[in-house]
Amino acid sequence: xxxxxxxxxxxxxxxxxxxxxxxxxxxxxxxxxxxxxxxxxxxxxxxxxxxxxxxxxxxxxxxxxxxxxxxxxxxxxxxxxxxxxxxxxxxxxxxxxxxxxxxxxxxxxxxxxxxxxxxxxxxxxxxxxxxxxxxxxxxxxxxxxxxxxxxxxxxxxxxxxxxxxxxxxxxxxxxxxxxxxxxxxxxxxxxxxxxxxxxxxxxxxxxxxxxxxxxxxxxxxxxxxxxxxxxxxxxxxxxxxxxxxxxxxxxxxxxxxxxxxxxxxxxxxxxxxxxxxxxxxxxxxxxxxxxxxxxxxxxxxxxxxxxxxxxxxxxxxxxxxxxxxxxxxxxxxxxxxxxxxxxxxxxxxxxxxxxxxxxxxxxxxxxxxxxxxxxxxxxxxxxxxxxxxxxxxxxxxxxxxxxxxxxxxxxxxxxxxxxxx
Numbered sequence: 411x412x413x414x415x416x417x418x419x420x421x422x423x424x425x426x427x428x429x430x431x432x433x434x435x436x437x438x439x440x441x442x443x444x445x446x447x448x449x450x451x452x453x454x455x456x457x458x459x460x461x462x463x464x465x466x467x468x469x470x471x472x473x474x475x476x477x478x479x480x481x482x483x484x485x486x487x488x489x490x491x492x493x494x495x496x497x498x499x500x501x502x503x504x505x506x507x508x509x510x511x512x513x514x515x516x517x518x519x520x521x522x523x524x525x526x527x528x529x530x531x532x533x534x535x536x537x538x539x540x541x542x543x544x545x546x547x548x549x550x551x552x553x554x555x556x557x558x559x560x561x562x563x564x565x566x567x568x569x570x571x572x573x574x575x576x577x578x579x580x581x582x583x584x585x586x587x588x589x590x591x592x593x594x595x596x597x598x599x600x601x602x603x604x605x606x607x608x609x610x611x612x613x614x615x616x617x618x619x620x621x622x623x624x625x626x627x628x629x630x631x632x633x634x635x636x637x638x639x640x641x642x643x644x645x646x647x648x649x650x651x652x653x654x655x656x657x658x659x660x661x662x663x664x665x666x667x668x669x670x671x672x673x674x675x676x677x678x679x680x681x682x683x684x685x686x687x688x689x690x691x692x693x694x695x696x697x698x699x700x701x702x703x704x705x706x707x708x709x710x711x712x713x714x715x716x717x718x719x720x721x722x723x724x725x726x727x728x729x730x731x732x733x734x735x736x737x738x739x740x741x742x743x744x745x746x747x748x749x750x751x752x753x754x755x756x757x758x759x760x761x762x763x764x765x766x767x768x769x770x771x772x773x774x775x776x777x778x779x780x781x782x783x784x785x786x787x788x789x790x791x792x793x794x795x796x797x798x799x800x801x802x803x804x805x806x807x808x809x810x811x812x813x814x815x816x817x818x819x820x821x822x823x824x825x826x827x828x829x830x831x
Contacts, residue, residue: 418433420432420494420498421449424490431448431452432470433458435466439792441504441505441792444505445469445507445516446487447473447509449472460781461785464785469494473511478651480511483515484522487506488519504526505531505788505791508532510776517532522724524732528795532734533738533784537749537753538827538829539752540663541664541720542827542828543745545665545666547648548664549603550604556703556704557600557700558583564576564579569649573650577645580646581643581646584645588638594693595692597634599697601636602674603675605678607741607742608685610636610741610774612635620740627689630689643743656716659719660715662710663720667711679823733765733791733795733800734757735787735791736753736768737783738769739775740770740774741775742773743775748826769803769808771816780814782814783814
């Protein structure tokens, strides 16, 4: 197995066939970072090179075998840590970290295995929990279908085997809606209800300027890019991942029975509320009438057995027993900022708020952090482990550590669909 010149490596397979791989630097600081996705090319990334240079051991598994079997993926992180320690001896500190599903699994490992992991750094993870985040996605797609495409065969749940076809049908339909004033108004309403960002990467992957809070057209365009126009469209994940989850769970694990979409709009960020009101006025549409249509539309009920399956992998309950620093981008369309609020709120409710800190980066797109931004967060968690106290996590301090940092002060909106079991 190829390895870094300055490190010793170990690799193999866990009992379920999941590969694992670790690199330990010759001058080791005692920290091992365990990542869901490391064994899928992690040795060659600039982030790994910088972390190893700083003395961190890095490694982990892949998601190729587990996929949305999140409970197994969490247990695999613990098993992989065991393989590292069998090869190199006990780590002084074991830290679960990762991006996207890797961030989700890292937070899960901290909750499920606090006796093995000393801390976690979830980057851009779905911290609304498995059930909550998929209820949030249901809200968006349900509102779009009800308001824009009530007579079209566009799936909301029960995603067909032809996922690519369903994805393209939705993207084409939304592109058509985006070309009309009525469509843009209703895209804005559905996106505000579903707490999508009003700032997203363009289709070519470039980052447009952050729209001003009063720029209704700019905010709606950001919503559309996040939803269907950018390089990793929200609607695409709403088809592909939901299909995978429904197949594993044996049914639909999401519901919107009893949900008040008028209330969710009223709790949206002020700029998004203003954008919806202005776009509805410009299109000559009646916002109250559309909210009435949503209220009267037949609701989606969940399969209780599917909810139980999804809850096992994993629902965040606020039972945080080790330090956790979460990092999220303001314009992340997959792991929305409101989900991060839910994670911290539950920890505070359970009396564990002292263990959780959250940081936000002014970046659009999913997990679009620089190496420096990620290293800064990991270094701050190591400081917390060494001293027992949280260091300065202000944007100024974080950006100074990152060198190229874009950390900002930010208060996320309250998550619309919290679910703690």
